[in-house]
Amino acid sequence: MTAGPLLFARYAFPPNERGLCGPDDHAALRDYATAGVTGPGLVRLATGFAGAWPYLELIASASKIEDALDPRVVEAYWVGNSLLDKVRMPAYGASLEERFRGRAGRGWEHIALAVSAGAVPHHSFHVFLVYPWAGLLRAGREEPSLQVLDSCRISWGRVITADPATGTVLVMRRPLCWDGRVLGYGPAVPHQAAAGFVTGLLPGDWVSMHWNCVCDRLSQRQLLALRQFTARHLRLVDAEYAA
Incomplete structure (x- = not known):
């Protein structure tokens, strides 16, 4: 199995290269993924993805996995696996409310309804x-x-x-x-x-x-x-x- 930080880099790099999300150092993320090596620098880059990183933390916490870049957690967010259904609705809703309610305006109601209808952090x-x-x-x-x-x-x-x-x-x-x-x-x-x-x-x-x-x-x-x-x-x- 591909190391979790590298798997994250593979999925995160395409939008990051376009300036759509994550830190500005696109070249560093590319270089880690190309070389196939991990390290503290790659982990720091991953934590700079304000959209994805909280989802990884939520999935890891629900499954009592210490590392948010564990490959099982990374796979759950980008691809999907059984860890997603371990995230309880109250915890998911609270996390989303903290992050998005102030920014979503009227759209927050649709997000909240989706969570109650079975959405997961995918x-x-x-x-x-x-x-x-x-x-x-x-x-x-x-x-x-x-x-x-x-x-x-x-x-x-x-x-x-x-x-x-x-x-x-x-x-x-x-x-x-x-x-x-x-x-x-x-x-x-x-x-x-x-x-x-x-x-x-x-x-x-x-x-x-x-x-x-x-x-x-x-x-x-x-x-x-x-x-x-x-x-x-x-x-x-x-x-x-x-x-």
Whole structure:
């Protein structure tokens, strides 16, 4: 299993490189992930992700795991696993209220309702129900809202070809689509992504992607978990639209 800090770096680097989250030292995060080494510097960088880090602490605390960068905790947040359902609703709600109630304004009610309806501290919850893009989509601003939602979620696809010379991968992937009422998936289409820090990819491999960059090779267990937890939060956001 990939060391937790390195696994975190693989998922966090694509948006960090774009200046969307985390500390400004993109090069340091990239260098750690490229070299495949961990250290106190990488841990400090991880704690600078104000969006993700509190979720990791919450998941670790609920499972009595001392290290918020334990690989099981990191996997839970980005991909999903059984640790997520150990987080109790009162603790989750209190954490979110402290972080977002003052900033969310009227949107706080939707966040609170989602938690009571079964949301868990998975990245897809943050993308679909905390970020404003789903609300903007609902208000008729399809672009760039749909593109941002599709890029920021952790998506999955199956490798068709991988080209080490260019560092690119062609995958079959189902993009998000919006019909004016429901946010769901379109049919699978070929999609080109950067290989990121994952080497040795072969046709048939399942991979996770964040902001058009491959983050990890997925086992069948991980693939199922990512699909299930993403679907859980899509159902919640669609329930908001239906309302």
